[in-house]
Amino acid sequence: MTTHIALRALKWQVHAACRNADREVDWIDAEPGSAATADCKAICRLCPVRLTCAITALTTGESYGVWGGMDQVDREALRHAEVQVAA
Numbered sequence: 001m002t003t004h005i006a007l008r009a010l011k012w013q014v015h016a017a018c019r020n021a022d023r024e025v026d027w028i029d030a031e032p033g034s035a036a037t038a039d040c041k042a043i044c045r046l047c048p049v050r051l052t053c054a055i056t057a058l059t060t061g062e063s064y065g066v067w068g069g070m071d072q073v074d075r076e077a078l079r080h081a082e083v084q085v086a087a
């Protein structure tokens with residue numbers, strides 16, 4: 001089962017726009033609101049697997065970095081909105 005999940009993850013990540021991005025862009029440590037985060041988000045806007053990436057980050061509770069065009073502040077705001085809708 002773990003292998004199956006790993007293979008599925010690899011399948012979508014093969015199409016990730018960030019795979020070919022400038023290695024100087026810091027995807028994990030980019031601070032929300034920073035120029036580095038803006039650079040990451042610009043690449044995400046063109047990514048064909050953006051939705052899958054965003055869903056992965058949201059469902060795994062990813063705390064750091066830019067995923068699916070969202071930084072940690074964006075993800076936290078979305079989680080808060082989901083709680084408000086559910087309440």
Ligand code: SF4
Nearest residue numbers: 016018044047053068
């Ligand atoms: S959405 Fe952004 S972080 Fe996610 S795979 Fe695409 S380019 Fe990478």
